[in-house]
Amino acid sequence: MQLYSYERRQSKQTRQVYLDQLEPGPLGFIKRFLIWHSQKILFIALFYASLTPISAFGFLYLLGLIFCSILPKTSSIPSKSFLVYTGFLVTAEYLFQMWGEQAKMFPGQKYSYVSLFLGFRLYSPGFWGLESGLRGKVLVIVACTLQYNVFRWLERMPNIVLSKEQLEEPCPLFVSTEDAFDDVTICNEESNLS
Secondary structure, X not given: OHHHHHHHHHHHHHOOOOOHHHOOOHHHHHHHHHHHHHHHHHHHHHHHHHHOOOOXXXXXXXXXXXXXHOOOOOOOHHHHHHHHHHHHHHHHHHXXXXXXXXXXXXXXXXXXXXXXXXXXXXXXXXXXXXXXHHHHHHHHHHHHHHHHHHHHHHHOOOOOOOOOOOOOOOOOOOOOHHHHHHHHHHHHHHHHHO
C-alpha cells in the first residue's frame, strides 16, 4: 500500500500524459487484458469462494455477485465492498479456529450446526489445511486488489479507445504497431488542444 500511495502522489505531482497503454507486444497485451477483463477475474474468484464451502456466507457472495454484475465496468464498488467483506470473513474464521472449541461450535459439539450453516469449518493442522481453508478468500482478495489497481491503468488509456458512444464495450486486445502510433498522435493532438 505504501508503494501504491507513493505512486499516486508522484502521478499527481508530475501530471504527465501516459500514452503507452496501446504499446504492442506481450507486456502491452497483458496490460490490456487485465484492464478489460479484471472484473471477470474477480467474478470467477467470487463464484469459487461462494461454493467453497456452500454456506450462508457463500450465499451472500452470490447475492453480491448478482448485484455487482449490473454495475458498470468502471465501478470500484465491487472490489472495495468484496475486499471489506472478505476481510471480515477471514477475521471471523480466524476467531472460529481460536475460540470455536470454547463456543462449542466445533464438529460434534452442541452448536456445530451454527458453524456448518455459516460455513465455518475446522482446518486440518499444518500448512495444507490452512491453504485449503483460505484459498477462496485469498483469491478474492488478490482479484479485488488487482481490479483496484487496474483502474489506474484504465484512467491512462487514450480517449479514442474509451469512446462512450459505442453500446458494446470495446476490447482492443490485439493492436498493431500502426494503430498504436495513430492513437498516440491523436492523443497528443487532444492533449495539445486542452
